[in-house]
Amino acid sequence: MNRRLGAGLGRHRTAYIMILPAVLAMLLVHYIPMLWGFYISVHDVNLFTMANWTSAPFVGIRNFVAGFDGSTAIGARAFRSLVNIVVYSVVTITAGYVIGLAVALLLNQEFRGRTLMRGLILLPYITPDSVAYNVWRFIFQSRIGILNRYLVQSGLVAEPTVWLIGKSALWAVVVASVWKGWPFAALVLLAALQKIPQELYEACRVDGASSWQQFWCITLPFLRPVSVTLILMSILWNFNAFNQFFIMLGKDPGVAAEVPSTLILREAFSNFNYGIGSALSIILMMILLVITVIYLRVLKGTAGSEEV
Amino acid sequence: MRRNSSRKAAGRVLLYLAVLFVALVVLMPYAWMVSGSLKQTLELQSSDVMVPGMRPSWIPRRPTLENYRNVNRSVPMLTYFAHSMVISTGTMVVATALSLLAAYALSRFPFRGRDVYTVSVLATQMLPGILFLIPYYLIFTLISRRTGFPLRDTYWGMIFTYTSFALPFSIVMLRSYLNGIPLEIDEQAMIDGCTRFRALWQIVLPLATPGIAAVAIYSFIMGWNEVLFASVLTGRQTRTVAVGIMDYVTATGANWGGMMAACIIISIPVLIMFTVMQRYIVEGLVSGATKG
Numbered sequence: 001m002n003r004r005l006g007a008g009l010g011r012h013r014t015a016y017i018m019i020l021p022a023v024l025a026m027l028l029v030h031y032i033p034m035l036w037g038f039y040i041s042v043h044d045v046n047l048f049t050m051a052n053w054t055s056a057p058f059v060g061i062r063n064f065v066a067g068f069d070g071s072t073a074i075g076a077r078a079f080r081s082l083v084n085i086v087v088y089s090v091v092t093i094t095a096g097y098v099i100g101l102a103v104a105l106l107l108n109q110e111f112r113g114r115t116l117m118r119g120l121i122l123l124p125y126i127t128p129d130s131v132a133y134n135v136w137r138f139i140f141q142s143r144i145g146i147l148n149r150y151l152v153q154s155g156l157v158a159e160p161t162v163w164l165i166g167k168s169a170l171w172a173v174v175v176a177s178v179w180k181g182w183p184f185a186a187l188v189l190l191a192a193l194q195k196i197p198q199e200l201y202e203a204c205r206v207d208g209a210s211s212w213q214q215f216w217c218i219t220l221p222f223l224r225p226v227s228v229t230l231i232l233m234s235i236l237w238n239f240n241a242f243n244q245f246f247i248m249l250g251k252d253p254g255v256a257a258e259v260p261s262t263l264i265l266r267e268a269f270s271n272f273n274y275g276i277g278s279a280l281s282i283i284l285m286m287i288l289l290v291i292t293v294i295y296l297r298v299l300k301g302t303a304g305s306e307e308v
Numbered sequence: 309m310r311r312n313s314s315r316k317a318a319g320r321v322l323l324y325l326a327v328l329f330v331a332l333v334v335l336m337p338y339a340w341m342v343s344g345s346l347k348q349t350l351e352l353q354s355s356d357v358m359v360p361g362m363r364p365s366w367i368p369r370r371p372t373l374e375n376y377r378n379v380n381r382s383v384p385m386l387t388y389f390a391h392s393m394v395i396s397t398g399t400m401v402v403a404t405a406l407s408l409l410a411a412y413a414l415s416r417f418p419f420r421g422r423d424v425y426t427v428s429v430l431a432t433q434m435l436p437g438i439l440f441l442i443p444y445y446l447i448f449t450l451i452s453r454r455t456g457f458p459l460r461d462t463y464w465g466m467i468f469t470y471t472s473f474a475l476p477f478s479i480v481m482l483r484s485y486l487n488g489i490p491l492e493i494d495e496q497a498m499i500d501g502c503t504r505f506r507a508l509w510q511i512v513l514p515l516a517t518p519g520i521a522a523v524a525i526y527s528f529i530m531g532w533n534e535v536l537f538a539s540v541l542t543g544r545q546t547r548t549v550a551v552g553i554m555d556y557v558t559a560t561g562a563n564w565g566g567m568m569a570a571c572i573i574i575s576i577p578v579l580i581m582f583t584v585m586q587r588y589i590v591e592g593l594v595s596g597a598t599k600g
């Protein structure tokens with residue numbers, strides 16, 4: 001059908017004209033800066049050389065080595081930030097998925113006010129990060145935040161805890177991120193749940209399957225493709241997590257709650273080591289690429305074995 | 309039979325309890341935000357350590373609107389609001405126009421490089437934002453020095469940046485929307501003597517309004533909410549609400565009441581847009597996530 005509109009390259013001039021502005025914009029903002037990023041990462045661009053950074057000295061992979069070497073200050077922090085982001089991501093994604101699935105199953109039931117609830121769970125998702133995480137920062141305040149009041153009242157903690165400094169900071173951010181993140185999982189899973197043919201459940205019930213068996217044999221397999229995409233997207237998003245850490249913990253969250261994106265920001269814009277910052281961002285990108293490839297490979301493997 | 313119906317009733321109760329619990333968890337931070345915005349400064353700074361019996365509570369002791377009246381006093385929130393409006397509206401207009409043209413081309417012409425382009429559009433979404441930030445900052449600085457045309461801390465610099473961030477998702481979403489509009493419609497219009505652009509403008513555009521509106525709102529909200537680039541690339545002339553709101557907390561003290569009032573104010577544009585377009589946005593999000 002598309003053939004009718006013209007086959008030759010010349011006849012698609014209109015198409016090229018139409019797509020040109022978007023290509024140019026992305027070239028200027030995505031592709032060229034990425035190449036410059038590689039350039040900066042192998043040069044010693046810092047506070048002293050940045051004014052003429054195009055002629056900064058070439059240092060090869062020294063910036064990358066610094067990022068990997070655990071014996072240097074920056075290398076140790078980079079490693080720690082990776083550990084932090086893995087812990088953060090695993091907990092946030094697991095909790096977000098489990099809660100999202102539970103709520104999706106709940107909202108898939110018939111009850112009065114269901115439409116209202118479906119609108120309501122959108123709220124955390126659509127609330128701007130700057131609003132949501134500042135409110136959570138306020139909730140976690142040690143003396144005037146609402147959380148400590150109940151913890152103290154119930155005797156769980158003896159006196160108000162300072163949540164946003166030190167070790168507990170990471171967990172405070174996890175709590176806020178889970179609150180903000182599960183509705184997206186719930187929405188996507190709910191949409192998938194509604195596409196499952198009801199006849200399957202009926203057939204199962206005739207065969208005497210319990211609701212647990214129905215969930216295990218019908219619901220979960222049906223949700224699998226959607227879940228795979230959902231989890232891969234969550235990994236990519238969470239590994240890049242910045243807003244929640246920056247907003248709740250500020251520019252210097254301390255080593256215990258530092259993650260790659262805040263570390264890179266600090267290294268580049270507070271310590272003015274643009275070269276090392278760029279090298280660290282490229283390492284981060286490589287890690288994400290590897291995760292994506294492994295994940296898709298594993299997935300393909302299991303999908304293949306299922307067909308057999 | 310009776311046991312069965314009482315079990316069913318118990319199930320209903322459990323169901324509603326669970327729903328209520330979810331609703332409470334969702335609403336809790338908003339309640340705290342509204343409560344904080346209505347509290348007096350004294351209540352927001354004291355705890356029972358300083359004033360005996362003063363514990364944080366959901367209900368303000370003496371509700372006041374002073375935080376809303378003073379929202380602009382310690383922090384120039386109205387200026388930030390204006391900056392955000394200009395940048396977000398600019399992003400919305402430019403991103404929607406560019407993505408409409410690109411999506412139309414992708415949907416209507418089988419040109420060479422179409423698939424490569426589509427894949428590269430999707431790939432940019434996976435890359436960490438921080439990867440672009442350092443080159444950006446240095447390129448902006450370089451351009452300013454060499455040409456005298458400033459990009460850092462200007463509306464154009466921010467609109468340009470955010471437009472390109474909004475483009476990938478906008479193009480993909482509009483393309484799938486336009487794919488749903490039959491080709492015959494533009495062909496018929498062109499047989500009747502329309503040019504390609506007129507067919508797009510007068511025939512396809514009105515049919516695609518919901519998709520276009522969804523993309524427009526998406527790019528507006530993107531500009532309104534972005535934090536990372538705004539924290540580095542904006543300054544006195546362009547500071548946006550998403551970053552400016554943090555000024556309420558300083559090293560010398562925090563104005564939580566003012567911040568909570570500001571939180572409510574800066575949520576309003578986003579809430580309005582989502583309410584108007586809720587159906588399309590959710591559809592787009594869900595289909596975007598499930599189709600990859």
